[in-house]
Amino acid sequence: MSVSTRIAGLGVHLPDAVRSTAETERRLRAENPGLRLATGLISRMTGVECVHVAPDDWQASDLAVAASRQALEESPGEIDLVLFTAAAQDLVEPATSHIVAAKLGLNAPVMDVKNACNSVINGMQVADALIRTGQYRRVLVASGEKTSVSVRWRLGDSRQFIPSFPGYVMGDAGAAVVLEASDDPDGGIRASRFFAESRHWNVGTLPGGGTMRTHDPDANYFHMDGAGLQKAFLEIGPEPVERMLRETGYTMDDFDLVAIHQVALPYLAPIFERLGVRSDRSLVTVAEHGNIASATLPLQLRLARERGMVGPGSLVLLIGLAGGISLGLMVVRL
Incomplete structure (x- = not known):
């Protein structure tokens, strides 16, 4: 019987704190008095009105865990592989997936899958292959993106503003998907x-x-x-x-x-x-x-x-x- 991989659970966590683009511009002006920043420029250029910001004491793993709890509540059951799939990470070593599994109380093999903003779908690709080959039946794919820690607020000079610009519209979030083996050939x-x-x-x-x-x-x-x-x-x-x-x-x-x-x-x-x-x-x-x-x-x-x-x-x-x-x-x- 052929095996397919279905989405059994889905979770997304958005931090309660929100920073508006107007607040971003005000902070940039306050910390860089010599910066000539037209009012509303960031919003006009990007269309972004606000971003979510995680608490200072939260790690990327905490965002992933918050989303994972939602996904696991939607699809309870044993998890036999944990993949952490994000551009962010808690540490260089060990893999952040260890930290996610420990915080969730899961006893399963782990690994990190990293490919910038494609990390989640690359993680789903890996999980799908492992499920179809019979190595695992239920895989947790979890992401925690805490991009707010990498925003440059203090500019050395005005020339640093342009290459730093994309960071001002990046927000924090967690996401998780539970993938499991299915015998539905069309699903x-x-x-x-x-x-x-x-x-x-x-x-x-x-x-x-x-x-x-x-x-x-x-x-x-x-x-x-x-x-x-x-x-x-x-x-x-x-x-x-x-x-x-x-x-x-x-x-x-x-x-x-x-x-x-x-x-x-x-x-x-x-x-x-x-x-x-x-x-x-x-x-x-x-x-x-x-x-x-x-x-x-x-x-x-x-x-x-x-x-x-x-x-x-x-x-x-x-x-x-x-x-x-x-x-x-x-x-x-x-």
Whole structure:
């Protein structure tokens, strides 16, 4: 009997504290008196109105644990593998998945799967393969993104503002998915495709904690070439999505929801138009939540459920975009 992998539980945690973009601008001016920052510039450029901010004493693992408790409440039962899947991490060593498992009281093998904002869907890809090959039956895929600790508030000079800009619209969040083996041949994860253009790896970096700039205090902040990032994704274009649709036989009209990673509001309309995504089958989350990295797609899936856009049997397309540069596509029957 063939085995498929279905989503049995879903959880998303958004911290209660919210920082508006106006508050962000006020703090930047207060800490950098020489910075000429036009009022409302960040909001006009990105469409982001506010972001969630985790408590100072919370770690990335705490965000993942909060979301995991929701997912496990929705789908109780034994977990035989824990994957921590986020751009953030508590420590370089050990794997943050150990800390998540310990906080949840789980006694299971663990590993971290990291690929920037595609970490969750890459984790789902790994879990799907391990479940289909019979090595595990129920896998917890958990993400905790605490990006607020890497925002540069004190600028050395005005030239640091532009490469630091994307960090001002990144928010904190946790997400978790329980994946389990199923004998439904038409349900669960139906297809996945992943692509990378790694020559663009340096257009967006957060070097801290690595061997490249180990003891450099300036390496603990986001440093991104926003124009270069946009150009890299435009080079990839819609062809990988179109290719996957050809190979799988699906069309955009088959999907009840197309969830796509969101960095800034102005980028979305051209992407939706090029892909042929209908507005009534997509959700905009970046305005109210900012860029929450790998937790973005789980949040859109949860909101779509809450709003009645999807339910059991719905077909969903997940589109992940990540620094590096990488693109992830996953078709899921709920």
